[in-house]
Structure formats: structure tokens, C-alpha cells
Amino acid sequence: MSEPLTNAGRPLLKLAGITKTFGPITANEDVTFDLEPGEIHALVGENGAGKTTLMRVLYGMYQPDAGTIHVDGEQVEFRKPSDSIRYGIGMVHQHFMLVPTFTVAENITLGAEPGRAGLFDRKAADEAIRKPMSRLGVDLAPNTITGTLNVATQQKIEITKVLYRGARIIILDEPTAVLTPQETDELFVLLRKLADDGSSIIFISHKLREVFAVADRITVLRDGRTVSTSATAATDPKQVVAAMTGRGDVNLGRVHRDAAVADVVLRAEGISTAKHRHDAALDGVSFTVRSGEIVGIAGVEGNGQSVLAEALIGTVPLTAGTVNLGGREITGLGVADRRTLGLSYVPEDRHLEGIPINGSVLEGLSAGRLRSRRSWRSWGRAFPKAMRAWGSELIERYSIKTPGYDARCSTLSGGNQQKIVIARELEENPSCLILAQPTRGVDLGAIDFLYGRIAEATARGCAVLLISADLDEILRLSDRVLVMYRGRVAAEARTSETSREQLGMHMMGAKVTETAA
Amino acid sequence: MSTSTTAGPGRRGILRRSGARGPGRATTRLASAGFTLIVGLAMAVLLIQMQGFEPFSTLAAGVQYAVGDPTSIARTIAWGLPLYVAAIGVAIAFRSGMFNIGAEGQIYAGAMASALAGAYLGPMFTGAHLALCILAAAAAGAGLAGALGWLRAAWGVDEVLSTLLSNYIVILFCAYLATGPLRDPSRQSGTTREVVDTARFAEILPRTGLTGVVFLVVALCALGWWLSEKSVIGYRWRMTGESPAFADAAGIDVKGSRIASMVASGALCGIAGAVLVTASQGRFWTEIGSGIGWDAVLVALIGRARPVATLVWVTIYCVMRAAARGVEQVSTVPSELSLILISAIIIAAAARAGVFGQFAAFRHRFLRTKGR
Ligand SMILES: Nc1ncnc2c1ncn2[C@@H]1O[C@H](COP(=O)(O)OP(=O)(O)OP(=O)(O)O)[C@@H](O)[C@H]1O
Ligand SMILES: [Mg+2]
Numbered sequence: 001m002s003e004p005l006t007n008a009g010r011p012l013l014k015l016a017g018i019t020k021t022f023g024p025i026t027a028n029e030d031v032t033f034d035l036e037p038g039e040i041h042a043l044v045g046e047n048g049a050g051k052t053t054l055m056r057v058l059y060g061m062y063q064p065d066a067g068t069i070h071v072d073g074e075q076v077e078f079r080k081p082s083d084s085i086r087y088g089i090g091m092v093h094q095h096f097m098l099v100p101t102f103t104v105a106e107n108i109t110l111g112a113e114p115g116r117a118g119l120f121d122r123k124a125a126d127e128a129i130r131k132p133m134s135r136l137g138v139d140l141a142p143n144t145i146t147g148t149l150n151v152a153t154q155q156k157i158e159i160t161k162v163l164y165r166g167a168r169i170i171i172l173d174e175p176t177a178v179l180t181p182q183e184t185d186e187l188f189v190l191l192r193k194l195a196d197d198g199s200s201i202i203f204i205s206h207k208l209r210e211v212f213a214v215a216d217r218i219t220v221l222r223d224g225r226t227v228s229t230s231a232t233a234a235t236d237p238k239q240v241v242a243a244m245t246g247r248g249d250v251n252l253g254r255v256h257r258d259a260a261v262a263d264v265v266l267r268a269e270g271i272s273t274a275k276h277r278h279d280a281a282l283d284g285v286s287f288t289v290r291s292g293e294i295v296g297i298a299g300v301e302g303n304g305q306s307v308l309a310e311a312l313i314g315t316v317p318l319t320a321g322t323v324n325l326g327g328r329e330i331t332g333l334g335v336a337d338r339r340t341l342g343l344s345y346v347p348e349d350r351h352l353e354g355i356p357i358n359g360s361v362l363e364g365l366s367a368g369r370l371r372s373r374r375s376w377r378s379w380g381r382a383f384p385k386a387m388r389a390w391g392s393e394l395i396e397r398y399s400i401k402t403p404g405y406d407a408r409c410s411t412l413s414g415g416n417q418q419k420i421v422i423a424r425e426l427e428e429n430p431s432c433l434i435l436a437q438p439t440r441g442v443d444l445g446a447i448d449f450l451y452g453r454i455a456e457a458t459a460r461g462c463a464v465l466l467i468s469a470d471l472d473e474i475l476r477l478s479d480r481v482l483v484m485y486r487g488r489v490a491a492e493a494r495t496s497e498t499s500r501e502q503l504g505m506h507m508m509g510a511k512v513t514e515t516a517a
Numbered sequence: 518m519s520t521s522t523t524a525g526p527g528r529r530g531i532l533r534r535s536g537a538r539g540p541g542r543a544t545t546r547l548a549s550a551g552f553t554l555i556v557g558l559a560m561a562v563l564l565i566q567m568q569g570f571e572p573f574s575t576l577a578a579g580v581q582y583a584v585g586d587p588t589s590i591a592r593t594i595a596w597g598l599p600l601y602v603a604a605i606g607v608a609i610a611f612r613s614g615m616f617n618i619g620a621e622g623q624i625y626a627g628a629m630a631s632a633l634a635g636a637y638l639g640p641m642f643t644g645a646h647l648a649l650c651i652l653a654a655a656a657a658g659a660g661l662a663g664a665l666g667w668l669r670a671a672w673g674v675d676e677v678l679s680t681l682l683s684n685y686i687v688i689l690f691c692a693y694l695a696t697g698p699l700r701d702p703s704r705q706s707g708t709t710r711e712v713v714d715t716a717r718f719a720e721i722l723p724r725t726g727l728t729g730v731v732f733l734v735v736a737l738c739a740l741g742w743w744l745s746e747k748s749v750i751g752y753r754w755r756m757t758g759e760s761p762a763f764a765d766a767a768g769i770d771v772k773g774s775r776i777a778s779m780v781a782s783g784a785l786c787g788i789a790g791a792v793l794v795t796a797s798q799g800r801f802w803t804e805i806g807s808g809i810g811w812d813a814v815l816v817a818l819i820g821r822a823r824p825v826a827t828l829v830w831v832t833i834y835c836v837m838r839a840a841a842r843g844v845e846q847v848s849t850v851p852s853e854l855s856l857i858l859i860s861a862i863i864i865a866a867a868a869r870a871g872v873f874g875q876f877a878a879f880r881h882r883f884l885r886t887k888g889r
Contacts, residue, residue: 358760
């Protein structure tokens with residue numbers, strides 16, 4: 001990868017002096033950014049640094065307060081996305097914008113349907129999407145319902161959609177946050193191919209491993225300003241982290257914990273479920289998590305990890321097996337009762353299950369406290385002064401970047417939304433915490449911080465089950481790892497005695513037993 | 518970053534722009550409402566002009582008739598009282614994601630229940646009798662709406678369809694009762710027996726129709742607002758409506774909240790029926806609701822299910838209706854034309870509130886594109 005750049009005259013795209021404010025918040029300030037033809041340019045920065053905002057300005061979703069955009073040397077002004085689409089700019093959003101109940105063909109052509117206006121010409125649409133689909137190697141029936149597909153495929157549909165509209169500048173906002181390592185590798189092959197064909201790609205990610213694997217150049221944003229732009233070959237992760245955070249001491253390695261592992265807190269025995277959405281059914285899964293221990297669950301997406309989390313918290317019913325919490329059987333209990341008994345849960349789908357996306361930050365933080373209030377007190381005020389003060393204090397303590405507890409959750413950056421979820425769940429002081437993809441889209445500094453809080457919880461005796469598609473996360477945090485494959489536990493190992501490669505093999509279903517390894 | 522695909526129209530899309538905060542949004546919303554009203558007024562001027570009347574004096578007469586002096590204000594309010602209660606009721610259900618468009622039927626059920634309680638019980642101490650009538654109405658409405666809410670929560674029977682259909686069933690059943698077994702034999706048309714005097718609210722301003730029920734209505738509106746916007750219960754209901762998956766994962770009782778909000782909604786709509794009987798009509802008759810339930814649904818939609826906005830829109834609506842009656846009295850502009858004009862204003866307001874996007878979401882819910 002990253003061959004030296006031939007600076008063929010002027011850049012394809014040039015953003016200069018971009019400033020964008022939302023009321024009191026300055027999301028972008030005097031940002032400069034340029035893009036060469038055929039280049040993959042990574043944009044990195046902490047949560048709330050303004051990456052998404054900058055890209056939305058470029059895509060015409062926001063109007064900048066100041067600054068200019070040049071495409072091919074021509075100064076342009078984008079008032080709406082269709083303006084930028086006309087200039088060959090396409091964006092795959094951090095949160096997908098597909099309509100789950102539409103077919104693949106409908107989603108791809110949505111807003112730019114072939115044929116006469118107002119009528120959906122199915123034949124013409126199927127024909128028109130064939131070329132971009134084959135360019136990406138997507139092999140799908142055009143009438144597949146989008147909501148039934150897994151995330152990686154949905155993402156490919158988003159990219160197809162962008163290509164269908166003739167984009168030569170493709171913006172990918174945290175595309176890998178939802179992908180497994182294998183899917184990420186596939187995506188990178190695809191991006192490289194697109195770049196070699198002459199497309200330019202802007203790539204946003206919090207994972208430096210990926211940035212260094214795929215990008216030709218890296219631009220760092222901090223607090224809405226451009227800090228540096230450098231060729232990947234001329235810099236290293238340490239420098240980039242320092243530029244992103246302004247700190248030199250961010251821990252990127254294993255998290256230090258001093259927790260004594262004691263009694264079994266969570267015990268699952270032979271639990272099975274029916275097939276749920278596009279995840280595999282659980283098939284006789286057994287394991288234990290002890291107090292003070294972190295057990296990681298690794299696996300390629302769709303092998304039952306999501307269902308496992310939901311079965312443990314009680315939103316998916318079991319067909320067989322039992323779950324015990326602190327010696328008490330909770331198999332038949334509902335979510336509320338399980339939570340009351342000390343179970344906490346960070347769901348993997350933040351927008352759907354983690355926070356009330358249209359509600360306020362305080363409404364997101366307080367669910368745990370308001371859920372259990374009983375009887376006549378429920379008629380009382382939900383957010384009296386004490387509650388609001390508590391909310392402000394949590395915002396402070398977890399450094400959630402927001403104008404206040406009254407702000408709508410949807411206006412927070414992705415990482416800050418996640419902090420709401422983790423703050424709420426840790427504040428419940430659980431005896432057992434189930435974390436499903438807890439740091440998806442969260443920046444390095446914040447991950448460091450959140451891991452610290454999780455480590456503190458285990459020091460208090462909390463048992464943690466960590467379900468993650470990010471092997472680095474599992475290797476950094478957990479004491480033991482279980483690998484799930486087709487709804488079963490395929491392998492188990494102490495973290496100190498295994499490696500990325502070995503786990504990767506188990507995840508692909510390789511029949512290597514512990515003794516043989 | 519997350520696997521959600523929330524951007525598409527879905528049931529939560531109905532109240533997507535909830536939680537609007539900050540002065541900015543409020544002022545835009547006010548400006549937009551003002552704009553709608555001014556356009557409506559301009560259209561009214563045109564309409565009256567076309568009928569060959571002096572538009573401004575005619576309009577002024579209409580407004581005078583609606584809110585010109587204390588008596589007319591009282592009359593206008595008295596007409597709107599059931600609508601206030603019903604609209605708050607509908608808004609509460611909308612807020613928790615339950616589309617209770619069965620308000621009209623619940624009003625009929627409430628009116629029937631209170632008419633029976635008023636006619637066949639008593640006479641007795643008037644406070645107790647009124648309380649009985651109102652409780653009977655609330656129970657009828659709550660039972661009806663709660664049952665449909667339960668069907669939705671437990672069996673997934675879509676409440677849009679079930680409440681819609683319930684209107685026809687309930688209204689026809691009440692009509693059967695009023696023309697058949699419970700008909701007042703001394704009357705020719707389909708009415709029940711007149712309630713005894715102890716089951717009627719006393720007028721507090723003579724010859725305005727404004728009765729003591731106004732205090733009850735104010736209390737119910739305040740209660741509805743508190744319940745839905747301020748209380749812990751309301752928090753659970755709103756979360757259930759806006760983010761059901763979040764509510765579920767957080768351990769909020771989603772089914773319970775759905776049923777409870779429908780019970781509250783139905784109770785309020787039922788009481789609106791009781792207000793019709795005990796404060797003005799004095800009996801049940803087959804056309805007693807006269808579309809108030811539908812008005813309530815419309816107004817709650819325009820008010821985006823926010824109690825305060827809904828109450829403001831009820832007030833605007835009542836004033837417009839009264840002004841239309843006033844215009845009719847001083848000119849030959851027939852009230853049908855005025856009603857068309859009011860409808861046009863409402864449609865404009867609805868468009869501004871994004872109500873049509875909400876209907877698109879409804880459509881989407883029923884007419885999915887075929888695929889596999
Ligand atoms: N529509 C909006 N209204 C108000 N504030 C906003 C809005 N969009 C973004 N912001 C604020 O602007 C800042 C930058 O947000 P942005 O989403 O661009 O960050 P980001 O770099 O993409 O972060 P992340 O890595 O978490 O996705 C944040 O403080 C955010 O709260
Ligand atoms: Mg972002």
C-alpha cells in the first residue's frame with residue numbers, strides 16, 4: 001500500500017477555513033483539508049472533534065459559517081446533499097440511513113430512481129444497480145429486504161448506493177465500527193480497488209491499526225481544528241495519538257487491574273435460544289463469570305454473541321438451560337427484575353437500545369433510577385432538582401461533551417452518546433455487568449477512561465462479561481476469552497496464554513482444541 | 518457506528534422531532550403558527566369579499582361574536598370544554614406511541630355511561646351524582662381503550678386499526694341502545710332518558726352554557742400535562758413511545774406503559790363524553806359526539822402530542838369555530854364555507870407541523886413493498 005504520492009497538480013478537493021457552530025458549540029474552526037485523486041485520506045480525532053460535522057459540511061447537509069470548498073479548482077457552494085452529489089461526492093454515514101423495510105434495489109435507487117418520476121420501475125432499477133453491485137462484488141437479489149441483512153452487507157449497500165450515484169469522492173464515516181476484523185480486511189481490499197480505479201476516499205476511524213493499514217495520508221482534528229496532515233509513511237501511531245489527544249500518556253496496551261477473582265456471580269448452563277434476527281441461535285452455551293473477573297466473548301458477528309447478551313438480560317427468551325445470578329436462578333425473570341438483582345447491560349445498538357435518541361441526555365442517564373420507582377411515588381416529578389444535579393455531576397465525571405443535561409441525545413457525537421450508556425449502567429453499581437461492543441466508535445482517550453471505570457467496577461467485585469468484535473479490546477481487558485462459533489462456545493483460553501492469531505483461527509471455526517494449541 | 522437504521526420512516530418517526538428544547542425551536546414554531554393563521558385570515562378576507570360583504574367589518578363581527586365580551590368568551594369556552602379533555606387524552610396516548618384514533622367512540626361510550634348513570638341512578642346529593650356519572654364515563658372509555666391497548670401489547674394487534682374500527686362498533690352499538698332498549702319513550706328520536714337534575718352541572722355564568730364543569734376540565738388538563746410531561750410515569754410512557762427498544766432494554770415495563778397510557782387516554786375521552794351529557798345535552802342522543810373525537814385527534818397531531826401545544830391549538834380551533842358562527846349570522850357566508858376555510862387553516866397548520874410525514878409513516882406501516 002501507500003506508494004509515494006504523485007502530486008499531480010492541484011488537488012481534487014480543497015476545504016479551506018471551514019468554520020461551523022451550533023449555538024454555543026464550535027464544531028469546526030478554520031479547518032483545512034484536501035484530497036488528491038486516487039487517494040485514501042484518513043480523518044482522525046477524538047469524539048466530538050468535528051469529523052462528522054466537517055464531512056456533513058462537505059456533503060451539503062450543513063452550511064458552513066465561514067470557509068470555502070473547491071472541487072477540481074472550481075469554488076462550489078453546497079446547499080443540500082443533491083448539490084454535492086452532482087459534483088461526485090457521496091457519503092456513507094456513521095449511522096446508516098437505509099430504510100430497513102425497503103428492498104435493496106429501492107434503497108440503492110432511493111432519491112434517484114431510474115425511469116419516469118414518481119413511478120418505481122423495478123426492472124430499470126434492477127438493471128441500473130447491477131453495475132455498481134458487481135464493481136463491489138456484492139451478490140444479492142435486488143428484492144431482498146434490507147433489514148434482514150447483516151451490517152457488513154448493509155454497509156456494502158450504502159457504498160453501492162454512493163457508486164450508483166456516480167461518486168468519485170467517497171466519504172466513509174467510521175465504516176469499520178460495525179465490522180469484524182475479517183470484514184474490515186475485506187472492506188480495505190475493496191477501498192484499495194476503488195482508489196486504484198481513480199476514486200478518492202475519505203476514511204474516518206478511531207482505530208489507528210486500520211488507519212495505518214489503509215490510508216495514504218492522515219489528517220488529525222482536535223477540538224474542531226486541524227492539528228496536522230501527514231503522509232502515513234512519515235508518521236507513527238504514537239505521534240498521531242499525541243496529536244489527537246494532546247497527551248502523551250494514553251495507554252494503548254493492557255489495562256491494569258487489581259481485582260481479586262472470587263465467587264461465581266453469573267452462571268449460564270446449557271442455554272439455548274431460537275434463531276433471532278440475523279444472529280445464530282444459541283446451542284447449549286455454558287460458562288461462568290466470577291466476581292472481579294472479566295470474561296471476553298470473541299467471535300465473528302452472527303455467531304450468537306448478540307443473542308447471548310440479550311438472553312442474559314432477558315429480552316430474548318431461552319428454549320433450554322438456566323441462568324444464575326449470585327446463586328439465584330433468574331431464568332424466568334424479566335429485564336426489570338434481573339436489573340434489580342444486580343445485572344447491568346450496555347446494549348450493542350446504541351441508537352435503538354442504549355439511549356432515547358430523541359430524548360434528552362438526562363432522560364438517557366436516569367433510566368436506571370426511574371425504572372424501579374414504585375407505586376405512588378411514580379406520580380411525582382421525574383426530574384426534580386436533585387436529579388438534575390445528579391445528571392450534571394455524571395456529565396462532569398464521565399466527561400460527556402454536551403451543552404447540558406437538557407440537550408437532545410441525537411446532537412451528541414457518537415462516542416459521547418456511548419458514555420451516557422456506560423455512565424448509567426456503572427452508576428447502578430451492578431454485581432454483574434454485560435458489555436456488548438462497549439467502545440464502538442469511542443475515541444482512544446475515552447476508551448482509556450472507560451476501561452479505567454470498568455477496572456474500578458471489577459475492583460469493587462463486579463463480574464464483567466465483555467462481548468466484543470474488537471479483539472484488541474478483549475486482549476486488553478479480559479482475563480479469559482471464550483470464542484463463539486455457530487451458537488456454541490468453540491474455545492476457551494486464558495488471555496495471557498493466547499494470541500490474536502490463535503483467537504482468529506477459532507473464530508473461523510478451526511478445530512484446534514486447547515490441548516493441541 | 519451502531520447497527521441502527523433509524524433514519525427510515527418507522528413508527529417512531531411519528532414523533533421524531535420530540536424533545537425540542539431551547540428558545541430557538543419554540544420561537545420558530547410560534548412564528549410558523551402565526552404565519553399559518555395570517556394566511557388563513559387573508560383567505561377569510563378573500564372569501565367574504567367574494568360573497569359581496571365588507572370583509573373587515575364582517576370578520577370583526579365574527580371575532581366579536583367569538584371573543585368580544587366576557588359572555589361570548591364564556592360561550593366559546595363552554596363549547597370547547599369536551600374538546601380540551603378529549604384532545605389531552607389523545608395526546609397522552611400519542612406520546613406513548615399508541616395511536617388512539619378511537620377517541621370518538623370512547624366519547625360515545627362515556628356519554629352513554631354517564632347518561633345512564635344520570636338517568637337511572639339518583640336523584641341524590643348532586644356532587645356524588647356527578648362524580649358517579651363522571652366515573653362511569655371514565656370507566657367506560659378506559660375499559661374500551663385499555664382493552665385495545667392490551668390487545669396491542671399482548672398480541673400485537675395494531676391499535677391504529679383496532680381503535681379506528683372500534684369507533685364504528687361503539688357508535689353503532691350506542692345508537693342501537695338509544696333507539697332500542699334504552700330509548701326515551703316520550704321522545705321520537707333516538708335519545709335516552711333525560712338525566713335527573715342532580716346529575717347536571719350548574720351554570721356559573723347565566724345564559725352562556727358555561728358550567729362548573731370548567732373547573733374539572735382545568736384540573737384534568739393540568740393532571741394530563743403533569744402525568745405525561747413531568748411525572749415518572751410519563752417518563753416511562755414517553756420512552757415507550759419514542760424509543761421502545763431502549764425502554765425494554767432499560768427494564769421499563771413497555772407493555773404495562775402501553776396499556777396504562779391507553780387507559781388514561783380512554784378515561785379522558787370518556788369524561789369528554791360525560792361533559793357533553795352533564796354540562797350541556799342532559800341526555801345521550803345518537804349524534805352527541807358530532808366529531809369532537811376526530812377534532813381531538815387532529816388537534817393532538819398538530820400539537821405534536823405536546824399537552825401545552827395541544828391546548829393552545831384547541832383554543833385557536835374553538836375561537837375559529839365560534840367566529841365562523843358569528844360570520845354566518847351577520848353575512849350570507851354559509852357556515853359550510855367557513856368550515857372549509859377552517860379546514861384549510863388546519864391543513865396548513867398540519868403541513869407545517871409535519872403531520873403528513875407522519876401519515877407517510879402510517880402508510881409505510883401498512884403498505885410494505887413486497888420482497889423476501
Ligand atoms: N446538529 C447538532 N446540533 C448541535 N450540536 C451538534 C450537532 N452536530 C454536532 N454537534 C456538536 O458538534 C461537536 C462535533 O460533533 P461531531 O459529530 O462532528 O464529532 P465527531 O468528530 O464526528 O465525533 P465522533 O467520533 O464521536 O463521531 C460535538 O460537540 C457535537 O455535540
Ligand atoms: Mg462522528
